């Protein structure tokens with residue numbers, strides 16, 4: 001089994017309660033970084049397990065569990081964008097960019113799977129992750145499958161953005177929210193994982209304990225570098241900074257998140273006199289937000305959300321980095337040096 005997080009205790013119980021009468025389709029929804037995929041994989045394994053434990057969890061010992069762990073269970077399909085399924089080896093071959101969407105072909109390929117009876121005589125399980133990655137054709141193809149329920153077949157849809165799913169799909173799913181743990185619970189968990197300064201790390205990760213775990217030392221040091229530059233916009237050299245970020249392979253989406261958090265705090269300090277993501281840098285944020293016009297801040301935030309939509313296929317990351325830093329300086333009305 002994958003890791004079981006303490007903050008999933010309640011939702012695990014609710015899932016176990018469904019075991020006697022499984023819905024045809026289950027929707028796990030909640031913010032990204034709450035561990036929904038691990039939860040869904042564990043549940044899928046438990047549904048396929050041939051000797052589940054008293055609490056409903058998978059036994060981790062039967063042949064079914066063994067295949068599941070080897071990612072070769074004949075009655076299980078994981079549907080995800082190619083970009084997520086990529087292994088380290090195939091990433092280096094960037095001749096063709098992997099798809100970030102779930103395609104209609106991936107969903108149609110399920111037809112064979114759902115027409116066969118289960119190899120092991122039990123359930124067949126399809127996990128779609130993340131469900132909002134389905135393009136319209138794929139979503140319509142899935143809808144067709146959901147409209148004609150097969151016996152002993154379970155669809156598990158996992159989504160960070162249920163509002164991006166077709167209402168007709170939503171209405172066919174048994175929906176289950178998966179909440180992010182409280183700040184206190186997150187910090188306690190990160191402490192158990194031996195993370196230094198868990199409160200700070202958690203804020204840097206946008207309050208997801210799992211993303212906080214994933215923050216590498218290197219990424220944390222790039223983040224510090226960017227923060228230092230944002231605090232001193234008068235001295236910022238956007239070209240040099242963009243070059244450094246590029247050489248360290250910082251993802252555009254990562255820089256956009258850092259800037260969004262920083263701008264959030266600039267606005268929050270101005271309007272509500274408090275900061276959320278950078279409690280230790282409040283003085284600098286205060287100094288910068290003093291002369292800041294709300295209009296300029298909103299303009300910057302809009303620019304960031306547009307950049308976020310396009311971040312997965314920017315023309316050239318370095319140019320994007322430069323233009324975002326330039327926009328930041330412009331927001332603070334600092335003339336190009």
Ligand SMILES: [Zn+2]
Pocket residue numbers: 048049050051052058059060061062063064065
């Ligand atoms: Zn088992």
